[in-house]
Amino acid sequence: MRSPYEELGLAFGDAAVPYLYGTDCTPALADAVVDRLGDVDTVLLVLDDGVRGHADAVAAELGRRVRVEAVAVEAHERHKTLPTVQHLLESAVARGLTRRSAVVAMGGGTVGNIAGLAAALLFRGTRLVHLPTTPVAAFDATVSLKQGVNLSAGKNLAGTYFVPALIACDLAWLSTVPRHDLLTGLAEMVKNVLVAAPALEAKLLRALDDLTLDPAAALRALLEIGVEAKAPYVAADPRERGGALIFEYGHTAGHAIEFVSGGAIRHGEAVAWGMLIAAEVARRRHGLGDADVAAHHRLVAPLDLPDAAARLDGLDRAAIRAVLAADNKRGYGPCAPGEVLMVLLDGMGHAVPGPAGGPPLVPVAVDAVMDAFETVAMNALEAV
Ligand SMILES: NC(=O)c1ccc[n+]([C@@H]2O[C@H](COP(=O)([O-])OP(=O)(O)OC[C@H]3O[C@@H](n4cnc5c(N)ncnc54)[C@H](O)[C@@H]3O)[C@@H](O)[C@H]2O)c1
Numbered sequence: 001m002r003s004p005y006e007e008l009g010l011a012f013g014d015a016a017v018p019y020l021y022g023t024d025c026t027p028a029l030a031d032a033v034v035d036r037l038g039d040v041d042t043v044l045l046v047l048d049d050g051v052r053g054h055a056d057a058v059a060a061e062l063g064r065r066v067r068v069e070a071v072a073v074e075a076h077e078r079h080k081t082l083p084t085v086q087h088l089l090e091s092a093v094a095r096g097l098t099r100r101s102a103v104v105a106m107g108g109g110t111v112g113n114i115a116g117l118a119a120a121l122l123f124r125g126t127r128l129v130h131l132p133t134t135p136v137a138a139f140d141a142t143v144s145l146k147q148g149v150n151l152s153a154g155k156n157l158a159g160t161y162f163v164p165a166l167i168a169c170d171l172a173w174l175s176t177v178p179r180h181d182l183l184t185g186l187a188e189m190v191k192n193v194l195v196a197a198p199a200l201e202a203k204l205l206r207a208l209d210d211l212t213l214d215p216a217a218a219l220r221a222l223l224e225i226g227v228e229a230k231a232p233y234v235a236a237d238p239r240e241r242g243g244a245l246i247f248e249y250g251h252t253a254g255h256a257i258e259f260v261s262g263g264a265i266r267h268g269e270a271v272a273w274g275m276l277i278a279a280e281v282a283r284r285r286h287g288l289g290d291a292d293v294a295a296h297h298r299l300v301a302p303l304d305l306p307d308a309a310a311r312l313d314g315l316d317r318a319a320i321r322a323v324l325a326a327d328n329k330r331g332y333g334p335c336a337p338g339e340v341l342m343v344l345l346d347g348m349g350h351a352v353p354g355p356a357g358g359p360p361l362v363p364v365a366v367d368a369v370m371d372a373f374e375t376v377a378m379n380a381l382e383a384v
Helices: 026-037 049-063 082-094 109-124 135-141 171-176 179-185 187-195 198-213 215-236 243-248 251-260 267-285 290-303 308-312 317-325 366-379
Strands: 006-012 015-022 042-048 067-073 102-107 127-132 146-151 154-161 166-170 339-342 345-347 362-365
Touching: 006 215, 015 026, 015 215, 026 049, 026 127, 026 166, 042 049, 042 082, 042 109, 049 067, 049 102, 049 171, 067 082, 067 109, 082 109, 082 146, 102 109, 109 127, 109 135, 109 146, 109 154, 127 135, 135 171, 135 179, 135 187, 135 215, 135 267, 154 251, 166 171, 171 215, 179 187, 179 198, 179 267, 179 290, 187 198, 187 215, 187 243, 187 267, 187 290, 198 215, 198 290, 215 243, 251 267, 251 317, 251 339, 251 366, 267 290, 267 308, 267 345, 267 362, 267 366, 308 366, 317 366, 339 366, 362 366
Parallel strands: 015 166, 042 067, 042 102, 102 127, 127 166
Antiparallel strands: 006 015, 146 154, 339 362
């Protein structure tokens, strides 16, 4: 009989991680989770409180075969903190988890990162399963070992790398993501095409077109784009400290926008703005051609970003500068005070090399980033 899900094999260096995916296959995926965890005694289901409906179904299926302890987490940047991680760890111990137990993280990237860090710390490392429910989580965040939380100075400043035992996604879970979040969440796919896989542009645009008419096929294609583009890089550079740093494209300004907006501008949308800002910086400094800048706008256009001025004008510029100054890529390469490290492109699929053969990060004056921010805030959508 045909399996209700498909399986991709991800590699992070020597570590192999299966990624199971399909549509309307929750019972089969829950069975696979228990089967592949083998001797598991208890599952700590860390669930995003925005996906309780989907999580109840998963808990019921898992509960037929294993003890399930559920803890809900509010998926918001302000809760992506060490106290939330501690709360999960305390709950795990209070509920009797052992070294044979596993943490199952179900939700978007926020809950995936919080639960991922908790799994890495519990008993110095407990098995982790990701059940992603947003495009950012399913097509991007889980194709990464990075687990991290925010500190008061900025995003993802504390964390670690942790290899999950399994990733499993019923693409039907994504059907309840609000349309704005679904579309802007696909900014990470736009990023993949811009930095690593220009040849996938037509497939991406077709999938974006198909989202309304044939969502199941569109989401499968988007998952494949996410994995296809990123997998070779994380296989070679599992800690994303070398060549895989290109996937930080759009994240320098993007993280600052996301953080300063207090999470009101979600990750995907913030990265979309961040890529337009990076393109503007590269146009001025590295001669990124008009056709390549136009490609940014062409690919971002289907994400239906809100009006740039309305979205970006209200953000506190001093706070953005402060977050840029604390960016978590500092130290990867030379960067003077008043500068920040950015991934920049000098052509589609081609990152500007870093100094002295280092990672592909270029020091840019914060003033130059802010100038580009103002340009995008004033006229990004006119340029589309
Ligand atoms: N390498 C990495 O680890 C990596 C990569 C990309 C992003 N991230 C992180 O991921 C986070 C962003 O993740 P996100 O974009 O998934 O947003 P999110 O996890 O913050 O979720 C956004 C909202 O969507 C809700 N939600 C989740 N799934 C839903 C569903 N199926 N239906 C309806 N609502 C749903 C959540 O409850 C929340 O209210 C950021 O903190 C970012 O830093 C990490």
